[in-house]
Each structure stands twice: as C-alpha cells, then as structure tokens.
Amino acid sequence: MKFRYKVLICNIILVAVAIAISGYLLIRYNYEMNLERAFTTALEENQLLLTTIESDVANRILQGDYESLADVDMIREELEQRLEGTQTEVYLQKAEELDEGSPFYNLTLSLEKGQKTYTIEENGGTYRLWCASILGIENSQIYIINVKDITEVYDSMGRQISFYRMVMIIAVAVCSVLMFFISMLLTRSIKTLAQVTGTMAGGDYSVRCHIRARDEIGELGAYFNKMAAAVEHHVAALKEENRRREDFVANFTHELKTPLTAVIGYSDMLRSKQMSEENIQIAADYIFSEGKRLEAMSMKLFDLILLGRTGIDQRRIYVPDLLESVEHTAAPIMEKRGVGLRVLPCGACIMGDRDLLKTVFINMLDNASKASRGRGTVNLGAFCKSGVVLIMVEDHGCGIPEEDLKKITEAFYMVDKSRSRKSGGAGLGLTLASKIIDLHGGRLKIVSQVEKGTRMMVYFKEAAQE
CATH class of the missing domain: 3.30.450 (Beta-Lactamase)
Incomplete structure (x- = not known):
C-alpha cells in the first residue's frame, strides 16, 4: 500500500x-x-x-x-x-x-x-x-x-x-475527500523523491530532485541532491580511474612490445644470418637504443612507484641555484637539438627536494626542446609575488591541442607518438613531474596553442626568510 x-x-x-x-x-x-x-x-x-x-x-x-x-x-x-x-x-x-x-x-x-x-x-x-x-x-x-x-x-x-x-x-465523507487531496499534496514531494531514487538506482546519476518545500522533506531533498552529486562525482572518478588503468595497461603493453620487437628482430638477424660489419653495427645500435629506452621507461616507472610509497625530505632551496643546476644539465642536450635556453631567475626560496625538482624542470625542458623542432629559444623563468613562487618553462614550438591538455600528465600518454618514440620518449616524463609537484604541495598549470607554443607554470609557496 x-x-x-x-x-x-x-x-x-x-x-x-x-x-x-x-x-x-x-x-x-x-x-x-x-x-x-x-x-x-x-x-x-x-x-x-x-x-x-x-x-x-x-x-x-x-x-x-x-x-x-x-x-x-x-x-x-x-x-x-x-x-x-x-x-x-x-x-x-x-x-x-x-x-x-x-x-x-x-x-x-x-x-x-x-x-x-x-x-x-x-x-x-x-x-x-x-x-x-x-x-x-x-x-x-x-x-x-x-x-x-x-x-x-x-x-x-x-x-x-x-x-x-x-x-x-x-x-x-467530506473530510475523507479533503484529506485525500491534502495527502496527495503532502506526499507529492516523497513521490518525486522516490521517482528520482528509482532513476538513480537505474544508473542515471545525473538526475536531481526539485523540491521547493521548506520543511523536513525539503531538507531531505537537498541532502539527497548533495548525495547524488557526491555519488556522481565518485562514479565519474572511478570510471576515469578505470579508463586510466586500462589505458596504462594498453600503453605499457604497446610501449614494451615495440622495443622488444625491434630487439628480438635484430638479435634474430644477428643470430641466423651472415651480415656485413656495417649492418651488424646498425643492428647493434637499434638493440642498444631500444634497450636504453626500456631502461629509461623502467627507471621512471620505478620512480613513480617509489614516490607513491615514500615521502620526501623537504629543505630550503634557493631558486637561482636550482635553475642554474637545471641549466647546466639541460643546456648541452638542447644545444645538440639546435634549441637555445634562456634563464630568468628570482631571488626567492622554496621548500622541497632539490633532486626531485631538478628532475621536474629537466623533463619540462626536454619536452620543450623536442616541441621546438630544432629552432627557437626556450625560456626558464622564476617570479615571486605575494608569497607565491612561479617557475615557468615556455617554448614556441608545435603546441598541444586543447583536447590533449587534460590527459598530458597521464602515464604513457603522448601527443605525437611517432616523434616521442623517435626521440626516445615513453610518455612518463610529465606524469613523474606532476607526481613530484603534488608531493611538494605545488600546482601545475599548462597553457598551449597549436603552432604557437606551450607554457608550463608551476606554483609553490615561498619559504620564509631565515
């Protein structure tokens, strides 16, 4: 009843x-x-x-x-x-x-x-x-x-x-008729809530109940909407996490299969065929480069797993010293690619792990130099305002399409897979960088336009002066 x-x-x-x-x-x-x-x-x-x-x-x-x-x-x-x-x-x-x-x-x-x-x-x-x-x-x-x-x-x-x-x-009899309409009116909100609940139970988590009553039923409807929003958010997050895991497994399998195929193929040629010294050298170079790529990929995966299980030892870091260290490591590689590097430091301090933050900006400079396609200059600058330190990497290269910006920090995700593999990338650099920034309590923001360039901005809290 x-x-x-x-x-x-x-x-x-x-x-x-x-x-x-x-x-x-x-x-x-x-x-x-x-x-x-x-x-x-x-x-x-x-x-x-x-x-x-x-x-x-x-x-x-x-x-x-x-x-x-x-x-x-x-x-x-x-x-x-x-x-x-x-x-x-x-x-x-x-x-x-x-x-x-x-x-x-x-x-x-x-x-x-x-x-x-x-x-x-x-x-x-x-x-x-x-x-x-x-x-x-x-x-x-x-x-x-x-x-x-x-x-x-x-x-x-x-x-x-x-x-x-x-x-x-x-x-x-008269009271029965009046009470029938009154009960219809009073329970209309409950009926609406029941219908919305049934729709939600069917899998549609976007549905909401619209109850304007200012009584307990109205409060129940408001709490139900909050619960529905939370459930919808969590379901979407679970779906997104499941998608990322599936993409991770698929990409990892693909990234692992590609170099292994090359290694097995060239090693089989060396084992089963008589080859000239030149061809042997070419095959060995392929095996070596693909092996190095597997090594780099395994080390970055190890770093991601390690970062997820252990904390970091934060110490005071003087930003100009950090940028100078990054410049000394990245400049030679960028010079070989025909890309210049300009550093604009600021006299501020932040708290963090020097080596991990150096890895972040080296990865960003590596991506920026690859996107520059052998021309132009990449800017590495730092700015301080109102207790916030901004460290920015800016290039004027090929840019990132808008639909790829949200996925750029996912593991094995590459905007241009052919260019990344050719340059030895595995799609883990920005994933690792994003993880390190989160551990430091920072915030990563990426702004990009196709064929105009990309700007990666990392925000940190300024450390108090000693």
Whole structure:
C-alpha cells in the first residue's frame, strides 16, 4: 500500500473516532442534563405535594376537624381536584396497607421520614419516573407518590443519536475527500523523491530532485541532491580511474612490445644470418637504443612507484641555484637539438627536494626542446609575488591541442607518438613531474596553442626568510 493511502486511512480513522467520541460525550451530557432536570422537577412536585398536604392538615387542625386527618381517600380526592388538567399522577398509600404485592412496596421499602426516593420504570417503550416521600399524620404514615412520564428524554436521545450518526457519516465523507487531496499534496514531494531514487538506482546519476518545500522533506531533498552529486562525482572518478588503468595497461603493453620487437628482430638477424660489419653495427645500435629506452621507461616507472610509497625530505632551496643546476644539465642536450635556453631567475626560496625538482624542470625542458623542432629559444623563468613562487618553462614550438591538455600528465600518454618514440620518449616524463609537484604541495598549470607554443607554470609557496 502506498504511503499516501496509509496516511489517508489513518487520518480518516482518527477523524471518525474523534467525531464519534465527541458526539457520544455531547449526547450523553445532554441526556444526563435532561434526566437530571426531570429528576429535579419530579422531586419538586413531590415536595410541593407534601407541602400542600401538610398545609391542608394544618388548616383542618385549626378548624378542629380531627376526624378526617387520616382519611387518605378524602385527601386524595382533594388533590385530584387541585391537579385536574395536569399530567401529574399522585398516589397516597398508608404504610400499614403496603405489602409485598403492592406496586409501591419496593419503592418505599427503605424510605424513612424526611427522605425522598425515586426510580425509573420501563414498560413497552414507555419510561416513568416514580418519586416517593413519607408524611406522618397522628399515629399513621402516608406515602406520597407522584409519577412523571420521561419517555421524551429517552426518545430525544435516540433522535440525537440518529441525527448525529448521519452528520458523522457526511462529515467523515467530506473530510475523507479533503484529506485525500491534502495527502496527495503532502506526499507529492516523497513521490518525486522516490521517482528520482528509482532513476538513480537505474544508473542515471545525473538526475536531481526539485523540491521547493521548506520543511523536513525539503531538507531531505537537498541532502539527497548533495548525495547524488557526491555519488556522481565518485562514479565519474572511478570510471576515469578505470579508463586510466586500462589505458596504462594498453600503453605499457604497446610501449614494451615495440622495443622488444625491434630487439628480438635484430638479435634474430644477428643470430641466423651472415651480415656485413656495417649492418651488424646498425643492428647493434637499434638493440642498444631500444634497450636504453626500456631502461629509461623502467627507471621512471620505478620512480613513480617509489614516490607513491615514500615521502620526501623537504629543505630550503634557493631558486637561482636550482635553475642554474637545471641549466647546466639541460643546456648541452638542447644545444645538440639546435634549441637555445634562456634563464630568468628570482631571488626567492622554496621548500622541497632539490633532486626531485631538478628532475621536474629537466623533463619540462626536454619536452620543450623536442616541441621546438630544432629552432627557437626556450625560456626558464622564476617570479615571486605575494608569497607565491612561479617557475615557468615556455617554448614556441608545435603546441598541444586543447583536447590533449587534460590527459598530458597521464602515464604513457603522448601527443605525437611517432616523434616521442623517435626521440626516445615513453610518455612518463610529465606524469613523474606532476607526481613530484603534488608531493611538494605545488600546482601545475599548462597553457598551449597549436603552432604557437606551450607554457608550463608551476606554483609553490615561498619559504620564509631565515
């Protein structure tokens, strides 16, 4: 059963019970008030009869008529004359005339002088209220009994119950209709959330719920959107990580297979064929160069694994000294490629591992000189501003397409694979550099335009002066 129907049924039951209880209490209160009013009226009539008879007896005593004091029939006739035209029934009965067969026996059994008693008798749907009191005249006792028809009290209660039952049915029906629409309105947000959850469970993590309520359901919707965004982010990250691993395995296999194929092929030629000294030298050179490339690739992979498992020992590094050391190592290689190097240092200090940072900028200069294609000058500069040190490598070479910028730091990723292999690259230099920069708490930013050049900028926090 849907939640909205559960809410509807519970509300209908609560409303019906509340109306029924309130109606019962109201009708019961009205019935008791009417009954109490009937009791009071009957007792007052009895008291009035008692007072009338006492007054009549007193008058007779004053007149000296002592013989008729105990004449019950005479007193009854006089009362009937006085009550003629009213609905009150009066019975006068001497105490000595009452026996167990008398209809007044049970009513007057425990009655004492000065007291009044009453009882209700039902006969064929008619309700009669019997009231009794006792009057002492000379040596005898006379019971004064008046009877009042209170059938209307019970009939009124029955009519009220029937009327209220009809009112309750109409009220519950109207409330049911209203509560149905109210429950639809209140649970609309829950239905929306359930639909969004079902869509998300089907694999669409981009879906969001749009709930504008400012209550707990609105807060739940907001938290759900935050959770969905986090899940979408993590799923995307996992997919991206899985893609990188698959690309890594595929590229590693390819990069390993290419030099091994050359090594196996040329070694097989040396083993199985008679070759001239010149061809033997060419084959040996191929085997040597491909072996060196495998060695370089294995060493860089080892460095990546080692960096992921161990920390770094950070020390104060004077930036001009770092750039001078990088220049001494990279300048000869770049000169052989016909590319110039210009260094622009700044007098700032950073914290880090000197050898690892030297590896970063040598790799960047190596890529820049390869991209320059034997012409132009590569700039290696440092700038300091507001506690931030920027070290930048800038070339004016072939540039990097925009779609490749996000993947340039992935392992084995090469923009121009043929040029990289020809120059001995394995696509691990920038991956290693990016890892080292992250370990130093730095930030790498690459800006490039095709056929205009590339600018690689590394940001570090400036070390405090000693």
